[in-house]
Amino acid sequence: MATIDVTHAPxxxxxxxxTDDADAFRRAVAAARSGDTVYVPAGTYLLGRTVExxxxxxxRGDGPTSLLVAIHDNGWNGFPATHPGTRGNSSVVMLxxxxxxxxxxxxxxxxxxTARNYPQAIHIxxxxxxxYVYGCTFTAPAPDAIGNTxxxxxxxxxxxxxxxxxxxxxxxxxxAGGSGTRFVLVAENVITNPYQWGISLVxxxxxxxxxxxxxxxxxxxxxxxxxxxxxxxxxxxxxxFHMTCERITIVGNHLSGTPRATANFIEGIICSTSRDWxxxxxxxxQASGGQNTTGIKIETxxxxxxxxxxTGLVVSGNQITGPTGGIVLSQxxxxxxxxxxxxxxxxxxxxxxxxxxxxxxxxxxxxxxxxTLNGGEIHTRNAGRVRxxxxxxxxxxxxxxxxxxxxxxxxxxxxxx
Numbered sequence: 001m002a003t004i005d006v007t008h009a010p011x012x013x014x015x016x017x018x019t020d021d022a023d024a025f026r027r028a029v030a031a032a033r034s035g036d037t038v039y040v041p042a043g044t045y046l047l048g049r050t051v052e053x054x055x056x057x058x059x060r061g062d063g064p065t066s067l068l069v070a071i072h073d074n075g076w077n078g079f080p081a082t083h084p085g086t087r088g089n090s091s092v093v094m095l096x097x098x099x100x101x102x103x104x105x106x107x108x109x110x111x112x113x114t115a116r117n118y119p120q121a122i123h124i125x126x127x128x129x130x131x132y133v134y135g136c137t138f139t140a141p142a143p144d145a146i147g148n149t150x151x152x153x154x155x156x157x158x159x160x161x162x163x164x165x166x167x168x169x170x171x172x173x174x175x176a177g178g179s180g181t182r183f184v185l186v187a188e189n190v191i192t193n194p195y196q197w198g199i200s201l202v203x204x205x206x207x208x209x210x211x212x213x214x215x216x217x218x219x220x221x222x223x224x225x226x227x228x229x230x231x232x233x234x235x236x237x238x239x240x241f242h243m244t245c246e247r248i249t250i251v252g253n254h255l256s257g258t259p260r261a262t263a264n265f266i267e268g269i270i271c272s273t274s275r276d277w278x279x280x281x282x283x284x285x286q287a288s289g290g291q292n293t294t295g296i297k298i299e300t301x302x303x304x305x306x307x308x309x310x311t312g313l314v315v316s317g318n319q320i321t322g323p324t325g326g327i328v329l330s331q332x333x334x335x336x337x338x339x340x341x342x343x344x345x346x347x348x349x350x351x352x353x354x355x356x357x358x359x360x361x362x363x364x365x366x367x368x369x370x371x372t373l374n375g376g377e378i379h380t381r382n383a384g385r386v387r388x389x390x391x392x393x394x395x396x397x398x399x400x401x402x403x404x405x406x407x408x409x410x411x412x413x414x415x416x417x
Contacts, residue, residue, distance in 0.1 A: 001035040004028050007043070015043025020071065025051045032057045040066045040108060047071065050093045058104040059095070064137040067109035070094050070119065092119035097128045104132045112140040112150055112171065121171070124155040131155075132162045140170040149196050159183050169193060175201045175213070176234065184213040193222040198255070201248070202234040203271070208243040210271075216251045223257030223265065228284075232269035246275035256285040263293045265324070270300040270339065270362075276312045277340075286322030295320035295353060297328045300339055300362055313340035318348045326353035326376055331360030339363040341384075346370050355379065358386055378405045 006013040006021070006028045013024035025047065028038050034056030042065035053059060070092050092114050097103055110121040121138050124131050138152035152171040155161055159182045163173055168191040175181045184201065191198040198220035203210045210231070220228040232245045248268075255265045265284045268277060277298075284295040296315060313329075320326055327345060339362020347370045350356070355376025356368060364384035371378075372392045380386045388405055 001037070002033070003037045003039050004032055005039045005041065006045075007041060013040075013043075013045055015041065015045050017044030017046060017069065019046065020048040021045040022047045022049045022051060029053055029057060029059070034102070040068075042066055044069060047094055050096050053095055053097050053100055053103055053105070055100045056102045058106065059108065060104070060106045061108040063107050063135070064109040066107065067111060068094060068121075069111040070113045070121075091117060093123045094120070095122045097122070097124045097131060099126045099128055100124075100131070101129045103128070103130075104134070105136065106132070107135045109137045110139070110152070112138070114141075118149055118151065120151040120154040122153045123151075124153070124158050124161065126157055128155075128158040130160045131158065132164075133166060134162070134164050136166045138166065138168045138171045155181055155184075157181070161185070162187075164188055166190075168198075170195065172197050173199045175210075176203065181213070182209065182211050186213075186215045187217055189218045191218065191220045193224065194220065194228075196226040197228065197230045198223065199229045201231040203232075203243040203245065210243070210245045210248070212247045214249045214251070215253065216249070217253060219254045221254075221256050223255060223259050223263070225260060225263065227259060227264040227267055228255035228257075229253060229266045230264075230268075232274065233271050234269075243271045244273040245271040245277075246273065248276070249278045249280075250282065251278065251280045252282065254283045254285075256287070258287050259293050264297040265294070265320075266296045267294070268298045270298065274311075274313075274340070278314045279316075279318065280314065281317040282319075284318065284320040284322075284324070286324050288323065292325065293323075294325035294328050295322075295350070297325070297330070298340070299328075300331045300360065311341055313343035314346075315348065316344065316346045319351075320348070320353055321351045322353065324353050325357070326350045326355045326373075328357045329359065329363050330357065331362055341365050343367075344369070348372075350374065350376060352376075357381070 006024055007015055011024045011028040013021040032038050037058040037060055040061040042062045044067045046069050048071045112119045112121055133153055140150040150171040151174055152168045153163055153173050155175045162185045165188045170193050172194045173186060175184050186199055199215055201210055201213050229250060231248055279296060339360050342365035345368045349372045351374040353376050355373050356378045358380045361382050361384055366386040368378060368388045369390050374394050378388055
C-alpha cells in the first residue's frame, strides 16, 4: 500500500491556485493501485476537467486547506454533455466514480465556483459500491443568487454508500438514480443554506429501488427553498409510478430556517411500494415566515393501480416549533389511492404549529397517540379506521371554541382525547 503525493514528480500538481492541476490528478490516480492513497497536501488545486477515480484507492487531504477549485475557463471541453448525471447540461463534475468500488474520499475542500446548473463536486454512478466520503468541506456561490442546484455528492445507481461528517454551504447531498440506491448512510453532516433540498434520497425512473437508507443526526440550517430532507418518488412525471422505497430511517436530524411558501422541512412521497418508514426524534424549528410550510409531510401524488403495497409508517418523538403545518399525512388529490397501512403518529411535541392532519382514504389502521400540541389541532379527514387517543392539547379548547380533535367522513370515528 503506497502513498502517492500529487505534488511530486512525475505527477506535478502545483497547488498554488495558478495553473490547472487536473492532468496531474489524473496521472496520480492512474498510477495508484488498489489499497494505495493519493495524498493531496495543503494548497489550492484548480481543476478544469473531471478526474475519474478508479476502484480501491483513497483520495485524502489535510482538511479544508487541501482545496480543489473548479474552473471553467476552458468550458470543460473534455466533459461531454451526455456525461452521467448532468441531465443533458454541459455541467461541471469535479470527481467522478463510474462503476468504482472501495473508494474513500477524505478530508478535502471543494469549491464548485461556477454558475452552471447542476454542478457536482463528487458524482458516484453506474454500479459504484462501498464508497466513503468523510470529513470534506463543500462550498458554492450563493445558490439563491444564481437559482441553480449545487451538488456536493450526487449518487446514482450505487450501493453501500457512507457520507459522514462533511460540511456543506450552498450545496446538497443527493442519492438518486435510474435503478435507485441501496444501503446508504448519511450521518452527522452540517449543511448551511442549501438550494432546494439539503438531503434527498429518491428514485428517478420506472421500477427504481431505494432501500435500506439511514439519514441520522445531520444539521441543516438556513433552509430557504424547498426544504431540508426529501425522500421517495422524485415527482418528475408518470414514469415514477412503479418504484420501491422501503426501510428508510430518518432520525435525530436538526433542521431550521425561514423557508419560502410551501416548503417542507422533511417530506416523503409515497411510492407504489413503500414500506417501513421511520421518522423519529428529529427537531424542526421555523422562526417565522413561509406560508403553507410543513414540519413533516408524507404525501401520495399519483394514481398507481394496485401495484405493490404501502405499509408501516412511524412518526414519533419529533419536536416541531414555529408557524408550520406541523405533521401532515395526505393525498394530493382524491384520486390518489396511496397512503400508509398501518401507521402511528406518537409522542411528538408541536409548538405554535397548525397541529396534526391525516387526510385521505389510503391512511388506514392508524393511531395518533401521546402527542403534545401547544396550539393547533388534530384533524382526520376521509381516513380509514384511525384512532386518536391520549394526546395533550395546551391550552385546552374553551367550551365555545371549535373542537381541537376533528374527524370528517371517517369510519369508524376515532376515539376522542
